[in-house]
Amino acid sequence: MSFCYAIFGATGTIGSLLMQEILSCSSNTTVHAFCRSREKLLKCINNEDHKARVKIFEGSLDDIELLQNCIKEANVIVLAIAPKGNIPNNHLVENTAKNMIKAVQSLKNIKANRIVLVSSAGTEHRFMHANSSALFLAILDRALFHVYRDLEAAEKVLRANESLIPSTYVKPSALSHNFGYNPYRKPSAKNVFKLDFQNANFPCSYFDFVHGVMEVADEKSDLYENKSVATNSIGKVSFPIEAPVQLFVGLVVFYLPFLCSWIY
DSSP: OEEEEEETTTTSHHHHHHHHHHHHHHHHHHEEEEOOHHHHHTTTTHHHHHHTTTTESOTTOHHHHHHHHTTTOOOOOOOOOOOOSSSSTTOOOHHHHHHHHHHHHOOOOOOOEEEEEEEGGOOGGGTTTSSSOHHHHHHHHHHTHHHHHHHHHHHHHHHTTTSSOOOOOOOOOEESOOOOOOOOOOTOOOOEEESSOOOOOOOOEEHHHHHHEEEEEEEETTTTTTEEEEEEEEEEEOOOOOOHHHHHHHHHHHHHHHHHHHOO
């Protein structure tokens, strides 16, 4: 029986990789991909068989009817929405969560058994206390202040509606494109990861993260329902070399918000 993922933010780094891995890991899965640009999304799919299993929903996240059409036949809803950076007064994820709840409420029957929110361990510092200093957490919170507040607001919306549809909040630490050396990882393996309710190790690879999201989405029990969970890579993952620049830029915008329009 086919299993359908509705992915919002399907052209982003996480959303596009998640879509590719879902389609690659099983020929019995389909994707409802929500995006602003059909052309951009098609560039994310190179395999013709994969394209045949993707239904594209192009439009605005404020279009409730379009959201309904995207989710009504899906088994799970994944919100992989993210802003460009530490943009002041950003409510992108929060507004998406509100509109998603409106769409779910207006559907008489919905197959989806949960919403999976792609979030960050930075919104819940208990995940990072074991591996990070108070100074680092303070820097991180300022460099990504507006991103974290938006994610927190979205989580608050979803938690207030967990009786309507359960949610899971997947929270990695910093994400890296580089695997580095991992004694546990075979050359072709991409899913050597661990889901953890207590700690988020630094960093986590993008591949391991999306496979963690897939495991949460595929879980048939209530193990992850209405809970926060971190995805950790097993073994060493190389430090994301772009992180220092991203943190610096985020700090500049935090302290000098009038520069935001020039930076992003």
